[in-house]
Amino acid sequence: MLGVTLILVFCASQALSSPSPWSFSVHERRASIPHGWSRIDTPVPTTALLPLRIGLKQSNIDRLNDILMDISHPDSDNYGKHWKAEDVKTFFRPSEGSVSTVMQWLEDSGVNRARIELSSGENWVHVKDLTVAEAERILNTEYHLYQHTDGQARLACSAYSVPSHIQSHIELITPTLHFDGRAPPGKRNTHSPLAKRKLQVSNPDPQLAAADDLSNCDVRITPPCYRALYNIPAEPTIRAASNNSFAIVEYTPQAYIGTDLDSFFQLFRPSLVGSRPELISIDGGVVQTEEMDFGVNIESNFDLGYAMTLVGPGQPVRLYQVEDIVEGSTVAGFNDFLDALDGDYCTEDGGDDPSIDGIYPDPAPDGYKGPKDCGNKPRSHVISVSYAYNEADFTPFYEIRQCNEYGKLGLMGITFLYASGDSGVAGNEELCVFPNGTQSEDAPLFNPLFPANCPFVTALGATQVDPGSTVFDPETAAALTGGGFSNIFALPAYQKKAVEKYYKFHEPPYGADRYNNSRKARGIPDFSVNGVNCTVVALGRTIAVAGTSASPPVVGAMITLINDARIAAGKSPVGFINPAIYSDAFKGAFNDIVSGNNPGCGTDGFESVEGWDPVSGLGTPDFQKLLDVWMSLP
Known part of the structure; x- marks a missing residue:
């Protein structure tokens, strides 16, 4: 992993329990609710669907820093010898072992293989038509409804867990904790934690x-x-x-x-x-x-x-x-931009985290109906x-x-x-x-x-x-x-x-x-x-x-x-x-x-x-x- 966490973010294991043959470990946890948001008591519909996406651990990611330094430092014999996109894709593609391990975990958790898709870049696993109840069971968590002071609302959890043997094969799972950036499709507002006008x-x-x-x-x-x-x-x-x-x-x-x-x-x-x-x-x-x-x-x-x-x-x-104009008033993430540059980074079916990134084709009445830009x-x-x-x-x-x-x-x-x-x-x-x-x-x-x-x-x-x-x-x-x-x-x-x-x-x-x-x-x-x-x-x-x-x-x-x-x-x-x-x-x-x-x-x-x-x-x-x-x- 590139960096180290210098302020305590990952705390004790989630207090939820679930009958399972595995030992679960907390993968991510929020210690507090983000600024401007509050949890509301409205019951979460357990049959609501979540577009669950699992970011797979990239191969050789621990070598990224050293390789980049080698071609970027003026004292190196390799200075300026930049890589081709295809070489980057091949070098960092998640291993077949990570793909199969995560797939097997989902199947063992009761998800039919036909509902599990691997992104074209082979670095995201997408679970189709997953209900809130299923997500809570698979991730040993509980989703709640949160609302922003400007009226935005969304589902999120304060922590999620995965079997201990899965942790080394994934980077993050969405939508879970990352719910800061966007309102429901079609709703215009001006709130965003992104500084859209710094001048x-x-x-x-x-x-x-x-x-x-x-x-x-x-x-x-x-x-x-x-x-x-x-x-x-x-x-x-x-x-x-x-x-x-x-x-x-x-x-x-x-x-x-x-x-x-x-x-x-x-x-x-x-x-x-x-x-x-x-x-x-x-x-x-x-x-x-x-x-x-x-x-x-x-x-x-x-x-x-x-x-x-x-x-x-x-x-x-x-x-x-x-x-587009509709999403632009509510979406504020950088991932949609990066997706367009690197097809191996994005998920073609609608963003890396639907709670932050744009969903395309945009379901809003006046939204952009074209396909999501993905490495093109x-x-x-x-x-x-x-x-x-x-x-x-x-x-x-x-x-x-x-x-x-x-x-x-x-x-x-x-x-x-x-x-x-x-x-x-x-x-x-x-x-x-x-x-x-x-x-x-x-x-x-x-x-x-x-x-x-x-x-x-x-x-x-x-x-x-x-x-x-x-x-x-x-x-x-x-x-x-x-x-x-x-x-x-x-x-x-x-x-x-x-x-x-x-x-x-x-x-x-x-x-x-x-x-x-x-x-x-x-x-x-x-x-x-x-x-x-x-x-x-x-x-x-x-x-x-x-x-x-x-x-x-x-x-x-x-x-x-x-x-x-x-x-x-x-x-x-x-x-x-x-x-x-x-x-x-x-x-x-x-x-x-x-x-x-x-x-x-x-x-x-x-x-x-x-x-x-x-x-x-x-x-x-x-x-x-x-x-x-x-x-x-x-």
């Missing part, structure tokens, strides 16, 4: 000077400010566009407005006026125009405006638009994602399985960039965590974000130009920037030296009652770029926004330009970048950030200090220095 308006009407003026970057950041801050070429030469790809991920109803993009391009890259991203629709995703306001247009307008402007007119940019969408070399959950929203098994998928896609040469959060050491909605896992604004424990906590993605924080300073002065860490240490994932080897140095010289003034101070946890973020007072056009207005959402598309543009140069030289794209950027080869390629902090959970948070820290990471990048080092690698 916040910081200056409603910034004063704009000439497009190339750098004198006002302390009050409004523009593409020229980014170029000056991080040494990005104003007119990049694109030479490998047909073999290079850069994609932005958006979740419906979030959508860009074409006229707003043109207004932004007119200010900062006139040659792009009329240009649009290549739409890659996932599960009926559309650039919708039914709902238009700052809340649904700022994010996409910003991401695409800066991505396209910074890479220039020669580099196409893709837009992965995820979920093109994979881009760089993928920028400005959305996140709180780490405490899901169970460790759920997050570990998804994190491993980022690692497997990293083996194929993909760079994943995720925002670290906008609430300092707190999570979305300023939520912190009690020791039992309950989330509240009044809780004491820091609450990092997922998937930024995953060691196989690059987590990006935010900095700012201090008032009265220029782009040529040192930046400060933005107070909003998410940072800290994971409660689930272990300290990756590539980060070990940096984190050990941090603790040796700058140990935080908090104990285990505030954060995971084991010194063995994944640190967040990896590095940062400016995310305060960023200029964007939305609904015809030029405004300034703030948030770590700004970081992935800006960094994505830089990595894409580096990939362009490498591919043009006959080299591979950079792929998973973390082992490289933490290595000695990249010393001096980042501008150290030594001021600022990220308050939250009733504290001042962590402090930016010399070297890596859990506020700004390694600092901010110098594009030209990064390019020079990466071009020197094979």
